[in-house]
Amino acid sequence: MTHRAVQEDQPRDVIERVGPALVQHGPLSDRVYLMKLGAADEAQGVVERLDSLARRRGYSKFFAKVPEEARDLFFARGFVEEARVPRMHRGRRAVSFMSRFYEEWRETPKKPELLDEVLRAAFARQGEGIDAESRLHELRRLSDDDAPAMAEIFSEVFASYPFPIHDPAYLRETMTENVVYHGAYENGRLVAVASAEMNEAGCNVEMTDFATLPGQRGRGLAGVLLARMEKDMAERGFLTAYTIARAASFGMNIAFARAGYRFAGRLTRNTNIAGSLECMNVWHKPLFGAGGVAAA
DSSP states (O other): OOOOBOSTTSOOOEEEEETTEEEEEETTTTEEEEEEOOOGGGHHHHHHHHHHHHHHHTOSEEEEEEEGGGHHHHHHTTOEEEEEEEEEETTTEEEEEEEEESSGGGGSOSSHHHHHHHHHHHHHTTTOOOOSOOTTSEEEEOOGGGHHHHHHHHHHHOSBOSSOTTOHHHHHHHHTTTEEEEEEEETTEEEEEEEEEEETTTTEEEEEEEEEOGGGTTSOHHHHHHHHHHHHHHHTTOOEEEEEEETTOHHHHHHHHHTTOEEEEEEEEEEEETTEEEEEEEEEEEBOOGGGOBOO
């Protein structure tokens, strides 16, 4: 997904409908985020309205998930393609991650050498495989009763996040909609969480919200939870899994590369997470539905 804000006085981004489109915007990530375009034949009107919104509010970036059939329209409006996932929509059509920048500073990544080093480290581990089980932890799907413990972990791990995942009420609400959470318990205490945000219309799922308590890091829990979510989502018939991971995180990028995900591109200064605007890497992987087995 994409969530949150820990401090109560932190500015919040809002999610709302603009015509057929689902949009998030606000000062936290200083952007307009077109999450779902809706009707492709209304794309031009949606882009015009959101461009006007971005300029009126002084946002420095307009970021959009764009179906293949609307890609040329976005190019014509000054967007660049930062990432592209093949066969993301119903296993057939590509989806592009496109951006328009209103400020020059927003186009330039911080610490580009580090981001390249992370990718090299991830590519070196491509396809190694990940453990699907942990002998030291109880692994299970999380429910309403787990929401307070989940919120505590998110609050400890992230100094900021683009959706309010520090709020148990918000987590419970997403559970009733399109998000499945999995977690790892040790001695009765929740120590790691991750989620799968399902797009049923597009038959794709975003693997996101990975959070592990500091004392539990380095034990492969992100990979274990990822493997469990892949199996769960494959059994539900989803065809493509993807993630938008912090580009500066060695652990997360290596975990996805080891699990067989392919790099699709980098989103420059895209998301306010962990206290600052960070670049994000997009990774993707096809899933098989038969027998609940994820693709290699």
